[in-house]
Amino acid sequence: MTDFCTKSFSWDPEANILVENYYRNGMDSEFYVEFYHDKAEYRYELTVNRTHVVREVIYRTLKKKTRLIERVGNEIVYATKPLEELKKLRLRKNVSIISLANQYQSPGLESVYKFFSLIATNVNWAGLRDQWVTIENAAALMKEQPTFLKFAADFIRKCDIGISNILIHEIEDKEGDKTPFPIFVHKVGGKDEAVIDEFESSGTKALFRFLGIYKLMLDTGGVLALDEFDINLHPHILPKLVNLFLDPKINKNDAQLLFTTHDGKILDLLGKYRTYLVAKEDNESFAYRLDEVGGDIIRNDRPLFPVYDEGKIGGVPRL
Amino acid sequence: MSGFGSKRKERFLGALPSASLEGDGDLLTEKCKFNFAYFTVQSAGQNFDDWEGDDLCKLFHCLKEYSKFTLDHWSREGVLKIYRDFPKNSEFTHPPYIPHEVWWGRFRLASAVRLAGFVVPGAFHGKEHPKTKRLFDCNTFYVTFLDANHLFYKTEKK
Numbered sequence: 001m002t003d004f005c006t007k008s009f010s011w012d013p014e015a016n017i018l019v020e021n022y023y024r025n026g027m028d029s030e031f032y033v034e035f036y037h038d039k040a041e042y043r044y045e046l047t048v049n050r051t052h053v054v055r056e057v058i059y060r061t062l063k064k065k066t067r068l069i070e071r072v073g074n075e076i077v078y079a080t081k082p083l084e085e086l087k088k089l090r091l092r093k094n095v096s097i098i099s100l101a102n103q104y105q106s107p108g109l110e111s112v113y114k115f116f117s118l119i120a121t122n123v124n125w126a127g128l129r130d131q132w133v134t135i136e137n138a139a140a141l142m143k144e145q146p147t148f149l150k151f152a153a154d155f156i157r158k159c160d161i162g163i164s165n166i167l168i169h170e171i172e173d174k175e176g177d178k179t180p181f182p183i184f185v186h187k188v189g190g191k192d193e194a195v196i197d198e199f200e201s202s203g204t205k206a207l208f209r210f211l212g213i214y215k216l217m218l219d220t221g222g223v224l225a226l227d228e229f230d231i232n233l234h235p236h237i238l239p240k241l242v243n244l245f246l247d248p249k250i251n252k253n254d255a256q257l258l259f260t261t262h263d264g265k266i267l268d269l270l271g272k273y274r275t276y277l278v279a280k281e282d283n284e285s286f287a288y289r290l291d292e293v294g295g296d297i298i299r300n301d302r303p304l305f306p307v308y309d310e311g312k313i314g315g316v317p318r319l
Numbered sequence: 320m321s322g323f324g325s326k327r328k329e330r331f332l333g334a335l336p337s338a339s340l341e342g343d344g345d346l347l348t349e350k351c352k353f354n355f356a357y358f359t360v361q362s363a364g365q366n367f368d369d370w371e372g373d374d375l376c377k378l379f380h381c382l383k384e385y386s387k388f389t390l391d392h393w394s395r396e397g398v399l400k401i402y403r404d405f406p407k408n409s410e411f412t413h414p415p416y417i418p419h420e421v422w423w424g425r426f427r428l429a430s431a432v433r434l435a436g437f438v439v440p441g442a443f444h445g446k447e448h449p450k451t452k453r454l455f456d457c458n459t460f461y462v463t464f465l466d467a468n469h470l471f472y473k474t475e476k477k
Contacts, residue, residue, distance in 0.1 A: 032323055137477040279331060295337020298346045313335060 005116040009099040016050045017094050018125035037115040052093035083108040118222030128227045133196045133209045139180040141212040143168045152211035202232040221253030229259035267304040277315030351390045352459040362466040363410030410470035435464040435471035
């Protein structure tokens, strides 16, 4: 959705929209996103299929909820005064009005565009992108941004995995192009030992690959959405990563971390208002926030993990 | 929001248990219990086989209803009468294996039909049995006799 809202104007006019619905049943897919940005609450609704946009609506709530703009098919059927300019533009069937407004610098939807453009995620329309950030990408980012390297090295040092420092070196090919790569420094018997990434542990490499993006999101106040954010990481490190976003001294710009994990122990750090479980019945998945679970099976004065682990609130396989 | 709901999710959440032992949604500890371990048959009383199917059904419906609240509640309602001592004017006799300290009483089921039995006196509340190390329970009625003819406490008006 991020790509659709921010980049669809640059797509080929006949390109398919990158949306896969439930076993390609031919029906439209419906999405909504609610978010706060620039001191206002927004709600974006999108109905879409592989070939065209069926409907887009954007609401904003300052004191009361207002519909800013509504598009049905290729027609804007409603727009508030500041957005009426958009009615003059020709809509394309595979282009979001948010991307369109940004392209023509049409005023009124800048906040919405900015919100979507500040989302970083390792998920695309087909699912998890395993090599979303490679070691080389991360090394290049850190070479360019020394503060990111310091952030990553400080974090990794505190994780007690034996690393005392990380250096970025460069290798030059025959054409003179330089490719940055990391050197992980281990203190062994008082002496520094250098290890290249091929020989480094998967956990250290996972942290190195992603910590630059964590820092980028913390600096920009964006949303970092990570599927399986704990791959290759020790469970005790997960709360430290989450705490980067919970600690207002570190997260000064209200950045947000959305993640999926199979490590239930993180439940008690997050609490019922910040946790969704995903359950599946007859191959149909559905999600529910834990404060939607009725009665008193979940209590504020009791840990969440035991009730989850015993399968009492769903979200565990029936083995 | 209605366009984005999930019926499957609503069904799933609706089917989850909503109560817990220590929550406000269920007051299990208030519900009295009926125990038949001390049940016996004397000539004035009846065995379960002696009661017609209908009467047995009524008995179980009554037990279900009575087990919703405390014994104190049913005392206040007059359904349970605690005499403390074994009634002197009774067609029944104190079975020798029943502890001497218990308080005798009866539950009224229908016009003349009674369940006679006993409770553990309040002084034993929270006390541990020296051998079993388990706590005495003063919210249990120990059914001893089926009394279809109101012969357990004969002076009581029929």
